[in-house]
Amino acid sequence: MVFFWRRKTESAPESSSPSIPQQEAEKDVAEIVQEQPSPVVDAQPQPQETDSESQYLPADSEGEGSPEERPRGLFGKLKSALAQRIRKTREGLVGQIRAVIKAAGKVDEDLLERIEEILIKADVGPETTLRIIEEMREFEARGATAEELIAGFKGQLMGIVGKDHRPLTLPDVRPWVVLFVGVNGTGKTTTIGKLAAQLRKQGKKVMMVAGDTFRAAAVEQLHIWAERTGSVFVSKGMGADPAGVAFDALTQARAEGVDVVLIDTAGRLHTKTNLMEELKKIVRVVGKQLPGAPHDTLLVLDATTGQNAISQAKVFTEAIPVTGIVMTKLDGTAKGGVLIAIRNLFPIPVVKIGVGEGIDDLRDFNPQEFVDALFEDETAQ
Ligand SMILES: Nc1nc2c(ncn2[C@@H]2O[C@H](COP(=O)(O)OP(=O)(O)OP(=O)(O)O)[C@@H](O)[C@H]2O)c(=O)[nH]1
Ligand SMILES: [Mg+2]
Structure with a gap:
């Protein structure tokens, strides 16, 4: 199996990506400039069949974890x-x-x-x-x-x-543009909120971009995270063309001296080819607007989905240049072994792990710390 991985930097602009020809990017941008502000929807909304809207609100917990996850005595x-x-x-x-x-x-x-x-x-x-x-x-x-x-x-x-292994580090570019992708419900929006909180603590000016324009609740969920973390929020509402939203956001980010732009996308089913095409379009347009961007594209995978995470990683990495993986929901699941499978099969670093719903529950992935934690032996003490 051959998987495509490339870490983009400013010195490796969009033209180096085989999947993003320059002409296509120019066509996309021309379209966006012409079409705005009328919304463009070239994909079907993904129905949220099982999720209640309340699950999309930021969790109140500040990283305490469930009682059974808390240290005892x-x-x-x-x-x-x-x-x-x-x-x-x-x-x-x-x-x-x-x-x-x-x-x-x-x-x-x-x-x-x-x-x-x-x-x-x-x-x-x-x-x-x-x-x-x-x-x-x-x-x-x-x-x-x-x-x-x-x-x-x-x-x-x-x-x-x-x-x-490579940690996620703030590169020497401004704004640093990070695109979040992944299927429905893996934790993209929540991860953006948690990462924004970390960056805000470092004094960075953060912008959140509502590129998930399928659900009104998705836009509102991100808005709440933006307010909670004191981040700039950019949205053009439901039904807007996500690539267009990202395009405008970058213009605003440059004008306002934003340090980090975090772009949320819809959680779409990877089996729907048109939806993957839309992600490719976002990548092209963002790269056209700001050469080198997105500087990082993070694939968010949910550990509780076990082996499904592997097929998701395959589809996404084949479609767009993924630079890092965020593995969420490692708390409370016995399926965390999938992280080992993902690292064995894909030459893409896991950069962050989600270990709870709270704002502080996003950790840097440190391979040594992770393996040491796996090997902690309660019976030996
Ligand atoms: N336990 C736990 N829950 C998490 C973690 N990360 C996210 N969640 C929860 O997972 C649910 C879905 O998270 P979202 O951030 O809305 O996921 P999404 O990928 O944006 O979903 P869509 O917008 O539908 O594609 C929410 O209830 C989050 O609180 C984690 O690390 N641990
Ligand atoms: Mg979301």
């Missing part, structure tokens, strides 16, 4: 906060593997089969599980002890999630 306080948040994945993945290794006492084929089962159940995915098991066979071949296998497993995970 002195013992709990010894645990790292991250280990608490990813408790279910930690127990379902490393906890169980550690238990079967300890119970087996020796490394043999039977043990490797049990480990394989646990990895699959923890959503590490077939390809990545196979890779891990193949590497573990080498431990079996040289008669490794149970302890050596556990330590080796930690090294394997670190090798996968740490490979080509």
Whole structure:
């Protein structure tokens, strides 16, 4: 499998993208300038069948997590906060593997089969599980002890999630334009709100752009986050052409000296080709308006969807140049193993993780800290 990944910088303007020809970008911009202000809708609204509108409001919690995720007493306080948040994945993945290794006492084929089962159940995915098991066979071949296998497993995970890691950093460009993409309900808007809060704390002037023009509630949800974080809010209401909204927003951002522009997009089904075309159009238009932009395109994936996140990553990375992944909802799910699969299959760094609904529940993804948290051992204390 070959996946397309490219980190765009100002020195790598839009013309370097094979999927965004210059002519197309010029045509899009000409269209937008001509068509405004009449709204253009070239995709069907995505019905929100199961979600109540209230779920789109920012959570009141300030990152405390659910009671079961909170550290309990002195013992709990010894645990790292991250280990608490990813408790279910930690127990379902490393906890169980550690238990079967300890119970087996020796490394043999039977043990490797049990480990394989646990990895699959923890959503590490077939390809990545196979890779891990193949590497573990080498431990079996040289008669490794149970302890050596556990330590080796930690090294394997670190090798996968740490490979080509790159944190999300503010580049030396102004405005820094970040586009958020991902299917319905993964946490794009919430992540924009949380990231804006972090950037505001650093004294940055932040603009939020309502590029999800399918639902009135989506625009309002972003508006609430903008007010809550003291960010500039740009919207042209429901039904407006998202590329047009982004185009105007960048004009305003440059005029007002905005440091960071965060563009929200609709959570669309990746199976709808016209919707992916619309994302491509946003990328083209933004790049035409400001060469090098979007400087980062972050794909937001929901850990609770397990293996679906992999097919989403495939579709989005093939359509547009994704520079980083945000994996949300790692709190409260046992499916967090999908992060390992994603890192094994895509040469795209996970830059942020969502560990709760609160404004402070977005963390930098630090591979070492993540693996250490997965390996925190309650039974050892
Ligand atoms: N537990 C938990 N919930 C989260 C996290 N991130 C987002 N959510 C919740 O997920 C739900 C959907 O989040 P949104 O930000 O609206 O998702 P979206 O991708 O913008 O959705 P659409 O606009 O429909 O495409 C909300 O209830 C959020 O509070 C997270 O890290 N942990
Ligand atoms: Mg949204």
